[in-house]
Amino acid sequence: MNAGFDEGHIITTLEMRMKCGVGKCGRCNMGGHFICLDGPIFTLEEIGRMHSDV
């Protein structure tokens, strides 16, 4: 963000939260989202919305 990019253009992965990778174990659940099914690549904007859902 210091470089001038907005939250919708900053992309990262949350793959480290995953275990089974197929939506069965629940380990990757984050605010009603399953990282393995909905991602694992997200923008910073999407991650911010997940935290507000928790």
Ligand code: FES
């Ligand atoms: S990694 Fe198991 S439910 Fe997502």
